[in-house]
Amino acid sequence: xxCPDSFKGSLxxxxxxxxxxxxxxxxxxxxxxxxxxxxxxxEGTAELVSYxxxxxxxxxxxxxxxxxxxxxxxxxxxxxxxxVIDVASACGLGLIPEAERDPWKLDTRGVGxxxxxxxxxxxxHVLIGLGGSGTVDGGAGMLHAxxxxxxxxxxxxxxxxxxxxxxxxxxxxSGLEPRLSGLRITVLNDVDNPLTGNRGAAAVFGPQxxxxxxxxxxxxxxxxxxxxxxxAAGELRRPGAMPGxxxxxxxGFALACVLRGQSxxxxxYLADMIDLDAAIAGSDLVITGEGQVDGQTVHGKVVxxxxxxxxxxxxxxxxVAGSIDATPEELEAVGLADARALCDGTxxxxxxxxxxxxxxMERTRELVEARLS
Numbered sequence: 550x551x552c553p554d555s556f557k558g559s560l561x562x563x564x565x566x567x568x569x570x571x572x573x574x575x576x577x578x579x580x581x582x583x584x585x586x587x588x589x590x591x592e593g594t595a596e597l598v599s600y601x602x603x604x605x606x607x608x609x610x611x612x613x614x615x616x617x618x619x620x621x622x623x624x625x626x627x628x629x630x631x632x633v634i635d636v637a638s639a640c641g642l643g644l645i646p647e648a649e650r651d652p653w654k655l656d657t658r659g660v661g662x663x664x665x666x667x668x669x670x671x672x673x674h675v676l677i678g679l680g681g682s683g684t685v686d687g688g689a690g691m692l693h694a695x696x697x698x699x700x701x702x703x704x705x706x707x708x709x710x711x712x713x714x715x716x717x718x719x720x721x722x723s724g725l726e727p728r729l730s731g732l733r734i735t736v737l738n739d740v741d742n743p744l745t746g747n748r749g750a751a752a753v754f755g756p757q758x759x760x761x762x763x764x765x766x767x768x769x770x771x772x773x774x775x776x777x778x779x780x781a782a783g784e785l786r787r788p789g790a791m792p793g794x795x796x797x798x799x800x801g802f803a804l805a806c807v808l809r810g811q812s813x814x815x816x817x818y819l820a821d822m823i824d825l826d827a828a829i830a831g832s833d834l835v836i837t838g839e840g841q842v843d844g845q846t847v848h849g850k851v852v853x854x855x856x857x858x859x860x861x862x863x864x865x866x867x868x869v870a871g872s873i874d875a876t877p878e879e880l881e882a883v884g885l886a887d888a889r890a891l892c893d894g895t896x897x898x899x900x901x902x903x904x905x906x907x908x909x910m911e912r913t914r915e916l917v918e919a920r921l922s
Contacts, residue, residue, distance in 0.1 A: 550832035550864075551584040552825065554839040554851035556871050559905040561593050562586030563600065568906040569836055569869065572913025577921060585828050587837070587851045590737030590815025591680025592637040598676070599624030599633060601823050607670070611662035613644045614655035614684050623663055631674045632667035636660050636797055637681030640690075642758060645683045650759030652685040652768065653712040657800055661694025668728045677804060678815060679738040679797040685755050685768060686711055687744065687775045688803020696724035699778065715771050720782040734810035737818055738796040739850065744789030744806075745772050750799040758798065772799055779807060816854035826858055834920060835859040836913060838869040842890075846875070846883055856884040867920070869912045871901060889916055 551573075553565040560568070566584040573580055585601065588594040599606050604624040613619040621638035625631070637643070639659030642650070660677075667675050684690070689699060689709035699707045701716040742748045751760065751768035760768060776789045787794075787806040794802040804810040820826075829835055837855040839846075846853050852868055859866035867887040873880075880888055889912040891901040901908050 550829055550835045551582060552587045552828075552835065552837050552855050553869070554587050554589065554837075555591075555593050556838070556840045556905055556909070557592070558840070559871070559902060560909070562588060562597055564906065565838060565909060568909035569838070569913045572910040573836070573917050575910065575914045576917035580917075583828060583832070585823055585825060587825070587855060588678070588815065588819055589680065589739045589851050589854075590678035590819070591739075592635055592641065594678035594680070594737065594815065594819070595624050595633045595635040595638065596622060598819065598822065602626065604633070607666065609663060609666040611639050611659035613659055614640045614657070615645065615649060616658075619644060619659065621659065621663055623667065625667060625670050625672060627671070629674070630672055631676065632670065632672035633676040633678070634660070634663045634667065635678045635681070636800055637678075639663055640684045641681045642683030643681070650683065652755060652758050652760045652798070653764075654710055655684045656686045656690025656693070656708075656710045657682070657684050657688055657798075658690040658694040658709065660800065661691040664691070664695065665726065668726070668732065673731065674733040674735070676735045676737060677810070679736060679800055680815070682797035682800060683758050684800075685750055685758060685760060685798035686714070687750070687772045687799030688801075688807070689714055689775055691800065692803050692807065695726045695729065697722055698724065711768060711771050714775055717774050717778045720778040720784065722782055722784050729808060734804055734808055735818070736793070736796075736801060736804045736810045736812045737815035738793055738801060738812065739815050740796050741792035742795035743791065744776060744794040744799055744802045745769050746790075748795070750795035750802075753795065754798055776802070816851045820854055820858060825855070826862065829859050829864055830862045832864055834917075835864055835866040836869065836916065837866060838909070840871040841874060842868060842870040842872075842880070842883070842888060843874040852885075853883055860884050867916045869909055869916065871905075887916055887919060
């Protein structure tokens with residue numbers, strides 16, 4: 550059974566599974582293989598769910614964080630009226646040139662455009678994966694695209710970017726898209742950070758997206774003002790201190806605290822959705838993997854969730870990773886029977902990045918041969 554996550558920056562989960570399959574057959578040509586690539590709500594979640602479950606794939610023209618046109622993919626099932634969206638396809642860090650990674654000037658309007666596209670397609674339930682965002686706007690851009698208007702003390706409309714939201718005094722929800730009242734939203738993420746504070750969106754994720762360390766407190770104060778304005782409008786359903794509100798630069802706040810979305814751990818939800826337990830139960834060995842296995846792997850990552858389910862089914866699990874930065878005790882805590890890194894000292898990082906498929910195949914072959922010996 551092959552159920553890897555993507556190797557971010559190298560291969561998506563499906564390509565990783567294909568490379569693993571070549572490695573298994575190199576070690577044991579007669580072995581029967583089943584592949585169920587996995588995700589945790591990050592980049593590639595929408596495509597993976599759509600491919601695995603046979604949902605229709607759509608492309609929509611939306612605005613990226615800079616306001617430029619971008620074609621974003623999302624999936625929809627006409628029978629169940631469910632849709633799946635990756636925020637990274639509309640506001641992902643990869644959409645923003647490094648020279649323009651200034652969170653003060655970027656917003657999430659494109660995510661709102663995707664939600665509207667799903668509503669136009671008849672969706673009644675939308676899954677939203679929060680990984681890979683390049684913004685820190687508290688979800689204001691998304692809310693703006695859905696009809697919310699933000700105003701300063703004088704009642705002037707504000708663009709929903711942080712540099713303008715520093716002046717926000719009020720929020721007007723009178724133009725909010727009415728169809729949202731009948732839409733169920735499930736938010737998929739793997740973090741429990743609140744909107745503000747030392748573990749908030751600005752402090753923890755802002756610097757990763759280009760926010761200067763010296764601006765963290767200023768951005769945090771901006772998010773506090775945004776929350777107060779929404780609260781004053783009577784539209785704050787849950788406090789920004791709730792776990793997960795800080796996900797995706799505060800998109801978790803707008804989706805869960807304002808639009809009443811239900812937060813779920815992405816890997817757990819998606820594993821249930823594709824019936825991973827049943828697939829594992831019929832296997833002799835589970836091979837999983839991700840870009841890096843480290844001390845954080847146990848906290849909601851794909852590898853840990855796959856291994857947890859494999860152990861429950863009494864099936865051994867092994868992993869291939871781009872790198873392993875974990876002690877033997879940490880690997881034991883994850884529950885892996887074995888793990889191999891592409892960068893194990895025999896090749897350089899450049900070699901691994903140049904030919905990830907080749908080296909994933911090789912490490913998978915080594916794992917299978919070790920199990921057979």
